Amino acid sequence: MTELEQLLLSVVQDAFPLEERPYLVLAEQLDSDEQSVFAAVENLRQSGIIRRIGGVYDSKALGFISRLCAGNVPESALDAFAAAVNKIPAITHNYVRSHEYNVWFTVIAQSEAEIQKIVDDVCAKTELHNVHILSATEKFKINTVMGGSAAPVIRKNTCVRSKPMAGADRARIRIACDDIPHTLTPFKDWGVSCDELREDLALKRMRRFGAILRHQEAGFAYNAMVCFNAANGGDILAQKPYISHCYERPAFEGFPYTLYAMMHAQSTEELDRQIKEAAESIGYPDYVVLHSVRELKKSSFRFFT
Numbered sequence: 001m002t003e004l005e006q007l008l009l010s011v012v013q014d015a016f017p018l019e020e021r022p023y024l025v026l027a028e029q030l031d032s033d034e035q036s037v038f039a040a041v042e043n044l045r046q047s048g049i050i051r052r053i054g055g056v057y058d059s060k061a062l063g064f065i066s067r068l069c070a071g072n073v074p075e076s077a078l079d080a081f082a083a084a085v086n087k088i089p090a091i092t093h094n095y096v097r098s099h100e101y102n103v104w105f106t107v108i109a110q111s112e113a114e115i116q117k118i119v120d121d122v123c124a125k126t127e128l129h130n131v132h133i134l135s136a137t138e139k140f141k142i143n144t145v146m147g148g149s150a151a152p153v154i155r156k157n158t159c160v161r162s163k164p165m166a167g168a169d170r171a172r173i174r175i176a177c178d179d180i181p182h183t184l185t186p187f188k189d190w191g192v193s194c195d196e197l198r199e200d201l202a203l204k205r206m207r208r209f210g211a212i213l214r215h216q217e218a219g220f221a222y223n224a225m226v227c228f229n230a231a232n233g234g235d236i237l238a239q240k241p242y243i244s245h246c247y248e249r250p251a252f253e254g255f256p257y258t259l260y261a262m263m264h265a266q267s268t269e270e271l272d273r274q275i276k277e278a279a280e281s282i283g284y285p286d287y288v289v290l291h292s293v294r295e296l297k298k299s300s301f302r303f304f305t
Contacts, residue, residue: 001049004032004040009049009211009218012041016053016210018194018201023184038184045182049217052300053186055176055197056207059108062165062173062303066108067115068249068260070101071131078103081126082296089305090118094297097225097290101255103128104225104290108301132255138248140234142207163203170304172196173205177302212300220264222271223292226278227257233282237261240281242274257288 001009007030017025023038030037044050059066073081078096085091085105094105109115115133122128172192180186187194200206215223229251237246237259245262261278265271279287 001044002040004030004036005044008037008040009044009213012050012053012211013213014208014210018187018197018209020185020188020194022186034184042182044211047217048214050211051214051298052179053211054179054300055173055200055209056212056300057173057177057200057205057303058207059301059303061203061205064108064110064301064303065112065115066106066136068134068136068247069105069107069119069131070134070252070255071103071128072101073103073126073128077127078294078296081122081128084122084126086297088118088122089299089302090114091122091297092299092301094295095292096294096296098293099288099290101130101132102293103296105297107133132252134249134252136247136249138234140246140248141238141243142245169196173200174302174304176200176206176209177300214298215264219266222265222268224263224271224275225290225292226261226263226275226287227255227290228259228261228279228282228285228287229257230259230282230285230287233285234259236281237278240274240278243278257286259285 008026011026011029016022019025021034023041024034026032027034027037041050045053081103082094085094090107090109092106092108094103096102097104107115107118109118119131119133123131175190175192176197181189183189187197197206197209201209215221234246234248237243242263242265243261244264245260247260248258249260251258263271263274263278265274275289279285
């Protein structure tokens with residue numbers, strides 16, 4: 001990556017300008033020019049480092065729920081399982097991990113019953129079995145901004161003014177879950193108001209508007225979900241810049257761990273150091289490391305389709 005591309009990645013993940021000419025705003029921030037900034041962002045998109053630029057919405061704030069599912073699929077049946085899951089928009093993330101429970105996937109829907117039906121259908125069509133559907137009993141951090149020291153985005157006891165959603169809101173959100181046009185005036189060409197997107201942020205409907213990266217292409221090829229058998233420590237782990245997600249989830253059969261932390265590194269050695277440092281910071285509880293062996297699916301959920 002060029003120096004300009006590296007600078008842009010440090011900005012556009014969390015704060016892509018919600019302005020009519022966002023690349024001009026970025027150019028002014030980085031002492032460059034609009035066309036050079038646009039070309040650099042386009043190169044990052046075309047090279048696959050940036051997966052999309054758009055809104056990252058809070059499913060709960062929009063009336064949806066998200067569940068992490070753990071299960072078993074025989075090695076020989078993984079391709080068929082992946083093919084079946086790829087056809088289901090409600091399943092956004094699907095990974096093979098280094099554990100007896102070897103598949104872990106995320107489902108987003110509007111009710112527990114709907115999620116259960118989706119899981120049951122996958123079990124009926126594939127060799128997925130022994131599935132556990134896990135809620136997040138507490139969220140400590142959700143922030144996939146890579147390469148920085150972003151603070152946790154979950155804040156407790158914050159009062160946010162509410163506003164009922166209209167049809168126009170749903171239409172805008174549906175568009176904003178996609179990728180912005182490849183133009184100098186993407187919001188105008190999208191037909192979306194920057195003021196209304198800023199309102200989504202203010203109302204906490206949207207967590208951030210920015211670039212979503214492919215971790216491996218961005219240099220973070222070593223990833224693991226580290227699960228601790230700990231009653232406390234989520235607030236401490238949430239402060240670690242190398243941890244993107246941190247949740248408390250219920251234990252289940254054969255898996256006594258309740259504190260989940262997703263870690264990202266640029267080498268095996270760095271990942272090992274992160275794991276040890278995180279464990280030490282919360283008193284060395286028992287833990288298990290589930291390495292990301294294979295990414296079967298990673299997509300963004302489109303609300304109100």
